Amino acid sequence: QVHLVQSGAEVKKPGSSVKVSCKTSGGTFISNTITWVRQAPGQGLEWVGGIIPMFDSTNHAQKFQGRVTILADKTTSTVYMELNSLTSEDTAVYYCARVQFGYFDYWGQGTLVTVSS
Amino acid sequence: QSLLTQPPSVSGAPGQSITISCTGSSSNFGGDYDVHWYQQLPGTAPKLLIYANHNRPSGVPDRFSGSQSGTSASLAITGLQAEDEADYYCQSYDSSLSLYVFGTGTKVTVL
Numbered sequence: 001q002v003h004l005v006q007s008g009a010e011v012k013k014p015g016s017s018v019k020v021s022c023k024t025s026g027g028t029f030i031s032n033t034i035t036w037v038r039q040a041p042g043q044g045l046e047w048v049g050g051i052i053p054m055f056d057s058t059n060h061a062q063k064f065q066g067r068v069t070i071l072a073d074k075t076t077s078t079v080y081m082e083l084n085s086l087t088s089e090d091t092a093v094y095y096c097a098r099v100q101f102g103y104f105d106y107w108g109q110g111t112l113v114t115v116s117s
Numbered sequence: 118q119s120l121l122t123q124p125p126s127v128s129g130a131p132g133q134s135i136t137i138s139c140t141g142s143s144s145n146f147g148g149d150y151d152v153h154w155y156q157q158l159p160g161t162a163p164k165l166l167i168y169a170n171h172n173r174p175s176g177v178p179d180r181f182s183g184s185q186s187g188t189s190a191s192l193a194i195t196g197l198q199a200e201d202e203a204d205y206y207c208q209s210y211d212s213s214l215s216l217y218v219f220g221t222g223t224k225v226t227v228l
Contacts, residue, residue: 035217037163037217037219044206044219044220044221044222045155045163045206045208045219045222046219047216047217047218047219059215061214061216062214062215062216095162095163097163100168101151101168101169102150102151102153102169102209102210102217103151103153103165103168103169103208104153104155104163104165104208105165105168105174107162107163107164108162109162110162
């Protein structure tokens with residue numbers, strides 16, 4: 001059984017950065033693909049980006065180009081997502097999830113990021 | 118703008134059957150990729166319900182079934198129960214934009 005446990009809620013000022021963590025257990029961390037999905041209040045799901053720790057290979061949606069960094073710490077089986085230049089439109093719950101053959105089979109509990117002045 | 122279109126809401130009485138549609142294109146599940154479905158109960162993370170068009174993960178009741186034909190996919194729920202009241206999303210990969218895409222979401226109400 002795979003478990004993904006995320007860091008706690010964050011409140012950030014516009015223009016600042018946030019770093020959310022996702023600690024995994026079970027499965028084989030290094031060969032997993034971990035992805036990030038966000039959900040603005042009352043809205044649908046939006047893919048942000050992901051990483052394959054084995055290769056430190058990352059990809060992300062074009063809209064986050066230049067603003068998102070996804071890292072993996074193999075020693076602690078933890079994936080991090082950092083989002084810069086925050087605006088109110090980045091207020092959302094951010095989920096990490098494991099990717100298997102194109103679908104997301106295990107999810108973290110979610111981290112609420114609130115951007116407010 | 119989502120590339121996968123779902124009806125905003127579907128409702129049914131307990132015990133009835135409902136179907137949720139998902140319309141895509143040749144660059145996602147109408148082409149080389151599969152469609153998957155998730156259930157999101159209020160205030161919780163999405164849960165995988167159907168993967169690779171029609172497969173159920175262990176623990177998902179057989180009241181839930183998925184199908185796909187061309188650029189159309191469907192999630193069917195039979196014997197509707199109060200606990201099925203949730204938001205449902207389809208998902209695929211889109212090769213034209215090189216990203217994972219989700220449907221617009223459908224809120225299921227049990228009357």
